[in-house]
Amino acid sequence: xxxxxxxxxxxxxxxxxxxxxxxxxxxxxxxxxxxxxxxxxxxxxxxxxxxxxxxxxxxxxxxxxxxxxxxxxxxxxxxxxxxxxxxxxxxxxxxxxxxxxxxxxxxxxxxxxxxxxxxxxxxxxxxxxxxxxxxxxxxxxxxxxxxxxxxxxxxxxxxxxxxxxxxxxxxxxxxxxxxxxxxxxxxxxxxxxxxxxxxxxxxxxxxxxxxxxxxxxxxxxxxxxxxxxxxxxxxxxxxxxxxxxxxxxxxxxxxxxxxxxxxxxxxxxxxxxxxxxxxxxxxxxxxxxxxxxxxxxxxxxxxxxxxxxxxxxxxxxxxxxxxxxxxxxxxxxxxxxxxxxxxxxxxxxxxxxxxxxxxxxxxxxxxxxxxxxxxxxxxxxxxxxxxxxxxxxxxxxxxxxxxxxxxxxxxxxxxxxxxxxxxxxxxxxxxxxxxxxxxxxxxxxxxxxxxxxxxxxxxxxxxxxxxxxxxxxxxxxxxxxxxx
Ligand code: SF4
Ligand code: SF4
Numbered sequence: 001x002x003x004x005x006x007x008x009x010x011x012x013x014x015x016x017x018x019x020x021x022x023x024x025x026x027x028x029x030x031x032x033x034x035x036x037x038x039x040x041x042x043x044x045x046x047x048x049x050x051x052x053x054x055x056x057x058x059x060x061x062x063x064x065x066x067x068x069x070x071x072x073x074x075x076x077x078x079x080x081x082x083x084x085x086x087x088x089x090x091x092x093x094x095x096x097x098x099x100x101x102x103x104x105x106x107x108x109x110x111x112x113x114x115x116x117x118x119x120x121x122x123x124x125x126x127x128x129x130x131x132x133x134x135x136x137x138x139x140x141x142x143x144x145x146x147x148x149x150x151x152x153x154x155x156x157x158x159x160x161x162x163x164x165x166x167x168x169x170x171x172x173x174x175x176x177x178x179x180x181x182x183x184x185x186x187x188x189x190x191x192x193x194x195x196x197x198x199x200x201x202x203x204x205x206x207x208x209x210x211x212x213x214x215x216x217x218x219x220x221x222x223x224x225x226x227x228x229x230x231x232x233x234x235x236x237x238x239x240x241x242x243x244x245x246x247x248x249x250x251x252x253x254x255x256x257x258x259x260x261x262x263x264x265x266x267x268x269x270x271x272x273x274x275x276x277x278x279x280x281x282x283x284x285x286x287x288x289x290x291x292x293x294x295x296x297x298x299x300x301x302x303x304x305x306x307x308x309x310x311x312x313x314x315x316x317x318x319x320x321x322x323x324x325x326x327x328x329x330x331x332x333x334x335x336x337x338x339x340x341x342x343x344x345x346x347x348x349x350x351x352x353x354x355x356x357x358x359x360x361x362x363x364x365x366x367x368x369x370x371x372x373x374x375x376x377x378x379x380x381x382x383x384x385x386x387x388x389x390x391x392x393x394x395x396x397x398x399x400x401x402x403x404x405x406x407x408x409x410x411x412x413x414x415x416x417x418x419x420x421x422x423x424x425x426x427x428x429x430x431x432x433x434x435x436x437x438x439x440x441x442x443x444x445x446x447x448x449x450x451x452x453x454x455x456x457x458x459x460x461x462x463x464x465x466x467x468x469x470x471x472x473x474x475x476x477x478x479x480x481x482x483x484x
Contacts (some may be wrong), residue, residue, distance in 0.1 A: 027233075027292065027293040027294045027295075027301075027303055028229060028230065028233060028292065028293045028303075035230075036293065037155065038228075038229060038290075038291060038292065038293040039148045039151045039152050039155070040138075040148065040288065040289050040290060040291045040293075040309065041147060041148040041285075041288045041289045041313070042142050042147045042148070042289075043289050043307075043308075043309035043312050043313065044312060044316075045311070045312025045313070045315055045316060046312060046315070047308035047309075047311050047312050048308070048309065048312050051124070051125060051134075051135075051307070051308065052135065054125050054126070055125075055131045055134070055135040056135065058126065058131055059131065059135065059136070062128075062184065063184060065188075066184060066187035066188055066191070066192045067192055069089065070088060070089025071089050071404040072404055072433075073086050073089040073090070073091060073404060073434075074086045074089070074191060075088060075089055076088075076188060077188065077189070077191055078188055078189055079189055079190055079191070080189075085100070087100075089404075091402055091434055093373070093400060093402065095373050095400070096369065096402075098365075099362070099365050099366060099369065102358070102361065102362050102365065103362060105358065106355065106358045106359055106362055109351065109354060109355050109358060110355060111238075112245060112351060113351040113352060113355055115241070115242070115245045115246065115250075116245055116246065116247070116250060116351065117250065117251065118250070118251050119242075119246055119250045119251055119252035119253075119306055120239075120242060120252065120304070120305060120306040121306060122238075123232065123238070123239070123305040123306055123307075124253075124305055124306035124307040124308055125306075127305075129223075129231050129232065129236070130232075130305060130307065132181070132224055133224055133228060133229075133291070134291065134307065136177065136224075137174060137177070137224045137225070138291075140170060140173055140174070140177075141170060144166050144169055144170045144173075145166055145170065148288060154166060154167075171225060174221055174224065174225045175217075175221055178217045178218075178220040178221040178224070179213075179217050181220055182213060182216040182217045182220050183195055183199075183213070185216065186209075186212075186213065186216075198210075229291055229292045229293070229303075229305075232292060232303070232305050233292055233302070233303045239302055239303075239305075240302065242302055243302060246300070247345075248332060248333040248334040248337075249332045249333075249334050249345055250332055250333075251330055251331065251332050252300060252304070252306060252330070252331075252332070252333075253296065253304060253306045253307075253308060253310065253311060253328065253329070253330060254296075254300070254328065254329065254330070254331045254332070254333065254336055255280075255286075255296045255297045255299075255310075255327065255328050256326070256327050256328070256329065256331070256336050257297070257299075257336065258336060258337070259278060259279050259327060260278045260279050260280035260297065260327050261278040261280065262276060262277050262278050263277075263278055263280035263281070263282045263297070264277040264278070264280075264281070264282060265281060265282050265283075266281035266283070266321055279318070279323050279324075279327050280297065280327060281317065281321060283317055285313040285314065285316070285317050286310035286313050286314045286328055287310075288313075289309040289310055289312070289313040290307075290309060290310055291305070291307060291309065292304065292305060296310045296328055300333065310328050311328045311329060311330075314327050314328040315327075315328075369402070370402070370469065370470045371401070371402055371403045371407070371469055371470075372399055372400065372401055372402060372403070372407060372409070372431065372461060372469045372470050373399070373400040373402065373470060374397065374398070374399050374400075374459075374461045374469070374470040374471070374472050375397065375398045375472055376395040376396070376397050376441075376459050376472045376474050377395065377396050377397075377398075377474070378393065378394070378395055378396075378474070378475075378477075379394060379395075379396050379440075382394050383477055384476075384477045384478055384479070386447060386479070389446060389447050389448075390444040390445065390446060390447060391444065391445055391446075391447050391450050391476075391478045391479070392422065392442050392443065392444040393442070393443050393444075393476050393477055394440060394441070394442055394443075395440070395441050395442075395443060395459070395474065396438065396439070396440050397411070397438065397439055397440070397441060398436060398437070398438050399429065399431045399436065399437045399438075399461065400431075400435075400436050401431040401432065401433055401434060401435055401436075401437075402434070403433060404433050404434075405433055406430065406431070406432050406433055407430075407431045407433075407463065407469070408428060408429070408430050408431075408463070408464055409429050409431060409461050409462060409463055409464075409469060410427045410428060410429065410461075410462055410464070411427075411429070411441060411459060411460070411461060411462075412459070412460050412462055413443060413457065413458075413459060413460075414458040414459065414460040414468075414471055415456075415457060415458040416445070416449065416455075416457065418445065418446065418449055419443055419444060419445040419449075419457070420443075420444050420445075421441050421442065421443055421444075422441075422442045422443075422444050423440065423441040423442045428464075443457070443459070443476065445476065445478075447478075450476070450478035450479075451478075452478065453477065453478055453479065453480040454475050454476075454477055454478075455475060455476045455477075455478065456473060456474075456475055456476075457473070457474060457475065457476045458471055458472070458473045458474075459471065459472050459474065460472075
């Protein structure tokens with residue numbers, strides 16, 4: 001039998017309090033530092049059903065997204081090494097890095113605001129770690145080894161044929177699943193066509209990819225077959241941030257201690273109120289379902305991933321003993337203490353204003369992102385030459401087409417207006433979608449117009465209809481003249 005007990009002390013008004021010794025250690029570790037394996041009971045109930053729907057929808061999305069294209073581009077591709085980044089089908093280049101950075105900051109602030117208001121809903125409902133573990137790997141474990149008690153029994157028993165067969169089958173399926181999941185992960189980086197090609201051609205043709213895949217699969221297997229909830233309780237920085245983000249008005253999975261204490265075992269026909277007992281019948285069902293091995297009745301803990309399993313477990317118990325559901329529920333600490341609903345406090349208002357402002361800025365930058373990025377650079381060591389009363393400078397140009405269509409463009413001088421471009425081909429330059437085109441042009445001005453040895457000029461890239469696509473400011477060199 002597992003030891004669920006915690007030393008108890010008596011608090012005010014006869015309330016049973018536990019010394020907060022549980023905060024001194026991790027629930028999944030023995031005093032000796034040895035890992036305490038968690039065998040959570042299979043959760044069932046209203047929230048578990050909702051979470052299953054969300055999880056399987058997201059899993060479907062995970063498997064489908066690498067094959068979805070928007071305007072011929074992958075919906076999501078993060079090939080940083082080859083600089084091929086597509087988000088919602090939009091190509092992003094190193095030049096757009098600041099937009100991506102701003103997007104990441106906006107997302108971070110969004111998560112912060114969300115966490116302040118709704119605690120760790122992300123962890124319980126959306127986090128890939130929770131979804132893979134609870135909705136894929138743990139389900140297989142339940143199917144092969146049975147529920148909590150059977151798993152514990154199997155764990156204790158010798159390595160007989162039953163244990164070898166069940167564990168062997170489970171670990172083999174885990175390995176195959178890890179391989180599948182990592183192949184899909186690779187598709188998000190190099191694209192599904194590339195993954196299919198690598199698989200077809202085999203590991204000897206692509207040893208680097210093969211090694212990377214093996215390492216990623218091993219890491220995936222290690223996390224879901226062994227490390228499991230330790231990711232949430234020891235590694236995840238988001239989990240550690242909770243302590244500074246949440247306050248008494250944050251909505252979280254909470255045990256209603258006002259209603260539940262004094263906890264005491266259920267006795268049929270007893271008037272618990274008259275006996276000074278709370279609604280918690282101390283059945284430990286909320287503890288045995290917890291995938292991080294904690295007791296929610298001890299209060300808010302960093303280990304709690306808000307998975308709602310304890311809500312469902314307790315509701316089922318309350319149903320059976322004829323008490324109202326919701327002894328464990330989504331609530332704020334303040335709400336439980338005072339009975340008053342949560343308020344939109346000043347800190348949340350401040351964050352929300354900041355978030356809206358940043359989103360406007362992000363939208364503005366995205367909307368005003370030029371279709372084409374043009375650069376005109378003077379080649380290293382080049383200067384000017386004078387011929388037929390004209391001064392000429394040479395420029396190397398680079399055009400990057402960020403759109404999904406071919407662009408035919410020409411180059412014109414915007415400022416000063418009396419120059420000319422003498423290079424052939426500059427009136428019709430073809431830039432294919434998502435491609436970079438490079439070339440050289442000569443820009444000339446009448447000698448009499450160039451008064452300075454270094455003069456600012458602006459060059460423009462226009463489409464065939466005469467619309468300006470992008471412009472670039474640079475300088476024009478001429479002979480040094482003494483000004484009187
Ligand atoms: S499941 Fe409910 S009644 Fe049972 S121990 Fe937990 S809080 Fe108390
Ligand atoms: S305490 Fe409840 S909500 Fe938190 S992790 Fe455990 S079972 Fe999930």
